[in-house]
Amino acid sequence: MAERIDQNLRGKWSPDEGALPLHALKWLGGRIGLRPQRTPAAPGSTLEVPASALSEAAAEALGAIVGVGHVRLDRASRLGHAGGLSYVDLVRHRAGGELTAPDAVVLPASPDQVVSVLALCAEHDVAVVPFGGGTSVVGGVAALRGDKAAVVALDLGRLDRLVSVDPVSRVAVLQAGVTAPEAERLLEPHGLTVGHVPQSYERATIGGFAATRSAGQASSGYGRFEDMVEGVRVATPAGEWVLGAAPASAAGPDLKQLVVGSEGAFGVITEVSLRVRPRPAVERYEGFVVDGWETGQAVVRALAQARVLADVTRLSDEDETEVSLALAGGVKSAAVRAYLKARGVRRPCLLVLGWHGGSSREVLARRAASLRLVRGAVRLGTAMGEAWRHGRFNGPRQRDVLLDVGVCVETLETATHWARLSELRTAVRGALGDALGKAVVMCHVSHAYETGASLYFTVLTPRDAHDPVGQWKVAKAAASEAIAGLGTISHHHAVGVDHAPYLEAEIGGLGVEVLAAVKRALDPTGVLNPGKLIPSERFRG
Numbered sequence: 001m002a003e004r005i006d007q008n009l010r011g012k013w014s015p016d017e018g019a020l021p022l023h024a025l026k027w028l029g030g031r032i033g034l035r036p037q038r039t040p041a042a043p044g045s046t047l048e049v050p051a052s053a054l055s056e057a058a059a060e061a062l063g064a065i066v067g068v069g070h071v072r073l074d075r076a077s078r079l080g081h082a083g084g085l086s087y088v089d090l091v092r093h094r095a096g097g098e099l100t101a102p103d104a105v106v107l108p109a110s111p112d113q114v115v116s117v118l119a120l121c122a123e124h125d126v127a128v129v130p131f132g133g134g135t136s137v138v139g140g141v142a143a144l145r146g147d148k149a150a151v152v153a154l155d156l157g158r159l160d161r162l163v164s165v166d167p168v169s170r171v172a173v174l175q176a177g178v179t180a181p182e183a184e185r186l187l188e189p190h191g192l193t194v195g196h197v198p199q200s201y202e203r204a205t206i207g208g209f210a211a212t213r214s215a216g217q218a219s220s221g222y223g224r225f226e227d228m229v230e231g232v233r234v235a236t237p238a239g240e241w242v243l244g245a246a247p248a249s250a251a252g253p254d255l256k257q258l259v260v261g262s263e264g265a266f267g268v269i270t271e272v273s274l275r276v277r278p279r280p281a282v283e284r285y286e287g288f289v290v291d292g293w294e295t296g297q298a299v300v301r302a303l304a305q306a307r308v309l310a311d312v313t314r315l316s317d318e319d320e321t322e323v324s325l326a327l328a329g330g331v332k333s334a335a336v337r338a339y340l341k342a343r344g345v346r347r348p349c350l351l352v353l354g355w356h357g358g359s360s361r362e363v364l365a366r367r368a369a370s371l372r373l374v375r376g377a378v379r380l381g382t383a384m385g386e387a388w389r390h391g392r393f394n395g396p397r398q399r400d401v402l403l404d405v406g407v408c409v410e411t412l413e414t415a416t417h418w419a420r421l422s423e424l425r426t427a428v429r430g431a432l433g434d435a436l437g438k439a440v441v442m443c444h445v446s447h448a449y450e451t452g453a454s455l456y457f458t459v460l461t462p463r464d465a466h467d468p469v470g471q472w473k474v475a476k477a478a479a480s481e482a483i484a485g486l487g488t489i490s491h492h493h494a495v496g497v498d499h500a501p502y503l504e505a506e507i508g509g510l511g512v513e514v515l516a517a518v519k520r521a522l523d524p525t526g527v528l529n530p531g532k533l534i535p536s537e538r539f540r541g
């Protein structure tokens with residue numbers, strides 16, 4: 001667990017050294033006019049961390065609950081919990097902007113300890129930022145104190161157990177701090193899987209997924225994370241709350257769904273009861289290319305509406321397909337381009353489909369049902385599908401090396417109904433292009449529903465060396481304005497700080513009031529995650 005507290009990993013995703021290949025640098029030079037600049041990944045000693053504002057009395061009392069060694073006031077621990085992993089967070093850790101560190105890091109070892117910590121923090125006027133994997137990209141773990149005297153990061157890494165497995169009902173209870181790979185490792189002997197595979201898989205936690213309504217790459221087959229949540233155990237300053245007595249219930253509104261997505265503002269999720277599935281014996285991934293975005297989205301819509309989506313269904317637009325081929329480089333991508341040209345595909349859009357099942361027969365039957373609707377596509381076979389699977393977690397590493405050479409590289413996401421999907425995509429691309437000038441704006445659909453789909457954008461542009469944070473903030477605001485009214489401000493990254501100003505436009509003033517009222521009931525003095533989810537001015541503790 002201790003290795004998770006590593007400030008060096010706040011400036012990049014992984015400690016592995018890597019460099020951008022020459023062909024990719026050349027391509028970026030031509031496409032966005034990049035002139036490479038060096039950015040240190042972890043300047044370490046140059047970052048300023050002010051003296052801790054946590055009172056001695058509070059630190060001692062916290063130590064009495066969690067153990068003295070588990071209240072950390074040292075610089076490395078505090079820097080290791082200063083913010084999440086958005087582009088702006090990474091830039092700040094590379095000394096490109098102001099960084100706010102918590103006054104201390106507190107590591108409870110049990111749900112009961114979390115309840116006691118919250119009561120104590122309320123008594124000592126200390127804000128609490130629940131911290132899972134710290135992979136938030138919307139400011140969800142920013143160390144904001146609001147109107148409190150101090151702020152601590154509540155690292156849930158010691159809540160790392162598989163509590164129980166009910167193989168008959170296919171329900172497993174996991175503690176909140178269990179990371180996704182660890183959850184799979186713990187469930188493997190039972191022949192079970194969670195099936196939640198976001199790109200942040202390697203570092204994010206079960207509690208974080210529940211707190212943000214996360215969606216993984218296989219959401220078409222396994223569902224979004226909230227679909228998997230059977231129950232939650234939550235610590236709040238008002239006491240413990242346990243929800244989820246049955247798989248379905250008409251006992252009033254579904255209160256567990258009020259906790260799921262509450263981003264640490266209502267309580268700290270300490271255990272999650274999850275619907276789990278048998279581990280697939282067979283997984284088959286294939287690549288296809290369709291001609292143009294409109295054709296591609298019509299195919300995905302047809303699959304969704306006929307309810308024959310593959311477990312992984314991912315459509316890249318022309319720009320994303322071009323970048324994938326350009327950055328991959330080599331003989332193979334040149335051969336693919338030549339082949340597509342020969343087949344008359346003018347605007348290649350890559351479609352990756354992946355089916356899971358208990359046997360080859362089952363997988364092939366599901367594949368056949370899907371492929372009946374994938375008309376007019378060029379098949380690139382399992383090699384292309386497997387290449388995608390092999391590189392499915394490479395995004396954050398590629399981001400590290402792009403950052404190293406001075407690229408502003410960030411993502412944002414939304415969702416809307418099919419009838420508006422293209423309008424929304426055009427609006428966001430236009431807003432980002434206008435704000436950033438020479439930029440590549442890529443887009444893909446990776447979560448599809450009968451009535452609509454998500455859109456996920458990745459932006460590459462030369463970084464403004466003088467004000468990298470301001471450069472992205474302007475672009476992000478422009479994109480958020482474009483989204484408002486056409487789609488949701490977040491399909492799966494959550495609200496955090498970044499999207500809080502846009503929440504009211506989506507859920508209405510009454511909606512914000514309802515959230516504030518729930519917070520008042522569970523967290524009357526407002527110690528939990530100030531400034532996240534509910535804008536501070538709308539909540540008075």
Ligand SMILES: Cc1cc2nc3c(=O)[nH]c(=O)nc-3n(C[C@H](O)[C@H](O)[C@H](O)COP(=O)(O)OP(=O)(O)OC[C@H]3O[C@@H](n4cnc5c(N)ncnc54)[C@H](O)[C@@H]3O)c2cc1C
Pocket residue numbers: 084085086129130131132133134135136137139140141156176177197198199200203204205206207208209210211212213214215216217262263264265267268269270395396492493494496529532
């Ligand atoms: C490179 C990269 C790729 C990503 N890809 C995806 C993706 O494919 N799909 C996706 O959905 N998201 C993705 N994300 C976003 C992020 O990984 C998710 O939001 C994830 O669910 C956060 O989990 P975490 O454990 O890191 O939570 P954290 O970042 O630690 O916390 C997220 C929020 O939840 C709160 N919180 C954390 N744990 C608890 C708890 N136990 N109780 C109450 N509140 C808590 C925090 O205070 C914070 O507000 C990505 C992020 C990165 C950096």
